[in-house]
Amino acid sequence: MMQLNVATYQTAAAITPSDTAVQSYRAIYVGGTGDLTVRTAGGNVVTFKAVPVGAVLPIEVWQVHSINTTATDLVGLA
Template identity: 45%
Template sequence: MSDRFASHAPSLTGPASSGFPVSPSDSLDLPEITRALYIGSGGELTVAMASGQVLRFEAVPDGALLPLRVSRVYATDTSAEAIIGLI
């Protein structure tokens, strides 16, 4: 398959090219820092940002695309589900 953008350098403002399912954990970091999170089923979301700061987002809606660089999604205080880490 042809990819006319294969020679372009990826940027944080460009579209994601890969992703992985996120299993919230209070002790394990994600396999890679994300460029965004997709929230399939909304609720509360507690994350460790790439900077190390911990933030809690309330009332995240179903289907939200959050442009967040996170290293961990915490199980505690996270009720959102079907989370995908985009890179």
């Protein structure tokens, strides 16, 4: 039998991308398609290309960068 990995979160907040502000989230909901550039909790900067509407990316991040981020209506989940 296949098991689904279902995460739950206690808080949610709208994200304003910033190249300097620390923003700690366990996952990100993407409301408007586009690219998403983040600094992971491990310190890597990565760009997720063409993230579709409604995607929830289960990545722990410390920053959501404004440079190279074109996705909109982002919500941080923690």
